[in-house]
Amino acid sequence: MDRIIIAEDIKSLHQGLETVLSKFNVDKTEFVQYCDDAYLQIKNAESRGEPYDLLITDLSFAKDHREVKLVSGEDLIKKLLEDKISIKILIFSIEDRRDKIKKFFNFLNIDAFVCKGRNDQKDLEKAIKALQKNEKYYSKSLGDLFENTQEHELTTYDIQILELLEAGNHQSEISKHFKEHNISPSSTSSVEKRINNLKNFFKAKNTTNLVAKAKDLGII
Structure with a gap:
């Protein structure tokens, strides 16, 4: 993956993400703090014929003085799907509700989910390695997301x-x-x-x- 964009509003987390990405051959890494900005940059890059390969996004973004159309990482992902923009998606979040995360894989077609926590940098490395091999990935702390499939699977x-x-x-x-x-x-x-x-x-x-x-x- 040559071009990566990260949507994360907490600047103190940027350095940790940079540390992880420095271990891979990434030509361009862009950090943004608003989902609207991430969407516009991804859309513009697509139009120029220089698409991003991977979006890393949080789910929750703090409200401030600026009015935004896309208030969450989920909104951003849905908008990209709506526009049929091809980009791998890794969610990096404190969210740990298995059913919600399972929904992201099944209905938003994400490629990876990494839980923020003590060992998240190692987890991010594993996720990116998996994505490079076109494999799905989620944090092992979530257990097996797809075990014990219910008789009624939500559609x-x-x-x-x-x-x-x-x-x-x-x-x-x-x-x-x-x-x-x-x-x-x-x-x-x-x-x-x-x-x-x-x-x-x-x-x-x-x-x-x-x-x-x-x-x-x-x-x-």
């Missing part, structure tokens, strides 16, 4: 329903949204059935409890 459709429920939409409104966006199945009965399946899966008493449990797990 993109499930995530959309949960997000729409969180936004306060009722079943009929979710059905209407799906029809408008050509998402299938879109009937109210299909949406109701899926919500009931999700309630059973999460052992939720009602829709409010379902949304709360999904949020606690970091799924939405």
Whole structure:
């Protein structure tokens, strides 16, 4: 990987990242503190025919005086996917909720996840070596993310329903949204059935409890 961009708002972490990257043959390393800046630089580099090979990004970015459109690393990744920009993605974060991290691999198609912590520099080295071989990587402190696969694996459709429920939409409104966006199945009965399946899966008493449990797990 010749060109790497890092989105990290805590400057004190930049040196540690530089130390790790200095062990690899990296031609260009760019640090930015805002996701908006990372997106613009990646987009501009793509337009010039000099694309970045890897994005290393945190998930959480502190708010300050500046107004931004992309407030988190997740927003940045979703925007890159939306624009169909090809770039390897490594998330470097204190996040340790397995279900949320699993969602990043399954639905945001990230390439690596490294937990911030005492041994994170060694972990970052392992991650970059894995990416150089086109392998996926995540911190071993997370255990086996994909063991004990549940009978009901969450799908993109499930995530959309949960997000729409969180936004306060009722079943009929979710059905209407799906029809408008050509998402299938879109009937109210299909949406109701899926919500009931999700309630059973999460052992939720009602829709409010379902949304709360999904949020606690970091799924939405």
